[in-house]
Amino acid sequence: MKDWFKSGAPWIWLNGGAVALCIVMVVGLLGLIAIRGFGHFWPADVLQTTIIDKNGNEHRILGEEVRSEVIPSAVARDGGYQVPDDVELVTRYLIKQGNRDVSARDFNWYLETGMGEWEYPADAMVIERREWGNFYGFPLELKENGETLVTTSSPEFWQELSERVERSVELHHEINHIEKVDIGRINHSLERIRLERRRLQLQGADSATMAEAEAQFAERRAELDAQYQQVKAERDALYEQLERDALVARVASGTQVTIALHNIVRVTRPNDMGVFAKLGQYLERFWEFLTDEPREANTEGGIFPAIFGTVTMVMVMSIIVTPFGVLAAIYLREYAKQGPVLRLIRISVYNLAGVPSIVYGVFGLGFFVYFLGGSIDELFYPESLPAPTFGTPGLFWASLTLALLTLPVVIVSTEEGLSRIPTTIRQGSLALGATKAETLWKVVVPLATPAMMTGLILAIARAAGEVAPLMLVGVVKLAPSLPIDGNYPYLHLDQKIMHLGFHIYDVGFQSPNVEAARPLVYATALTLVLLIIVLNLTAIRIRNSLREKYRSASD
Incomplete structure (x- = not known):
């Protein structure tokens, strides 16, 4: 045994076991997140049952079992529920009932005691809405x-409903495109005219120059107004078609509700769907999650x-960060005179790597912004x-702050790479x-x-996961307009953006509906x-490509 320890084999096995344990933990964590998150998009069956409330009244409910x-x-007794005295433990279920416009809460806990049998009616439907x-x-x-x-x-009811919902979604996309692209382009042009006029005033242009410019501005405004009236007419015509249809439905309690089809994203009947139909629905909802804009407070x-x-x-x-970091490293390694000042600079660089990120955010807000x-x-x-x-938080200042970080x-x-040559x-x-x-730039640096x-x-890896500094220098809760569009200069570095890290924080800790936000987190x-x-x-x-390229060149 003593010789075995001296051989170093136990430490090799210990290191291998630690690495294996870490891999299992990472895979397990990712698996847990995947199940809890991506499982949200699977069309769950809709149950119907009766429950007894705190006052002893019976109600019929309809919804999805969450957990x-x-x-x-x-x-349960302290909460006002009636539970037999001989019962020590009781099961309760969290049911997603939706219908926030009918009842104030869309997630409710119900005790198993007094609950009727669960049924899964084939005609029960789930409507994903843009509001409520x-x-x-x-x-x-x-x-x-x-x-x-x-x-x-x-x-022909379900076929007709499906076709009209699909038509309504297409009309909504057309209206959204008109408002964001066509009307957005017109508004951008009008704003540029206003800024050009203001620039001439600040430059102290004479009356003749201003009169000529005003005539040109008026002509451009008239052209843009004509374009806007045409686009507005197209949009209004689409709105008239969009607001034409409505669906009358009944909730479990018997109340009738009228839902405008322009407020509907999707209508499904999970209890009447097979595995392959649900799989198709799952892929559609997951793709929508990756490609659509947030709604309902994210x-x-x-x-x-x-x-x-x-x-x-x-x-x-x-x-x-790449050119600044590389040039700074080349100077420190190849050109700077070795001495106490250089050692102090290196110590400062190492210490900067350990500064809390929120400090960079405060510095970016004060200095950059x-x-x-x-x-x-x-x-x-x-x-x-x-x-x-540029005197407000935006994409450029967020990127610059992370570059400094x-x-x-x-x-x-x-x-370290230069020292290994x-x-x-x-x-x-x-x-x-x-x-x-020539030796440095043609041999050493490559x-x-x-x-x-x-x-x-x-x-x-570090920048993509940062959140704290971005909250101060350019990331916001909701910015559906992308920083890239068809208007000059195309990439708008002054525009605020959304970020996945901040989105997780906002949905997880600032959401008004915790249960609805949990799977999205x-x-x-x-x-x-x-x-x-x-x-x-x-x-x-x-x-790796660069490594193979220069390795073969050096050979």
């Missing part, structure tokens, strides 16, 4: 312009603006004042007549490129992890 738990009967959350009930009739078009007694809809904002911010941050941004507005955008352009990582990785390669280049600069990419990979968290993995794998692939 159940066992509680002491004393707790989901609706659970039974259809009665479909109306067009207030007149009954078809009732549930007709065999508890419904998708997260595409957050995904786009995260990727855009990381890309801009990478473009900023208020000082630099305010100065830029006064110098280049005086016509926009007092409304700030990750700069020490890039510097340290690049310096053998001295013989440098001496060989110098012996062949190359200057120090060979150290994989190390630079390693620093960038670490920077991307898991789904968004796993999406963020997968996004970071994709970004890292892309950077790793580039690093």
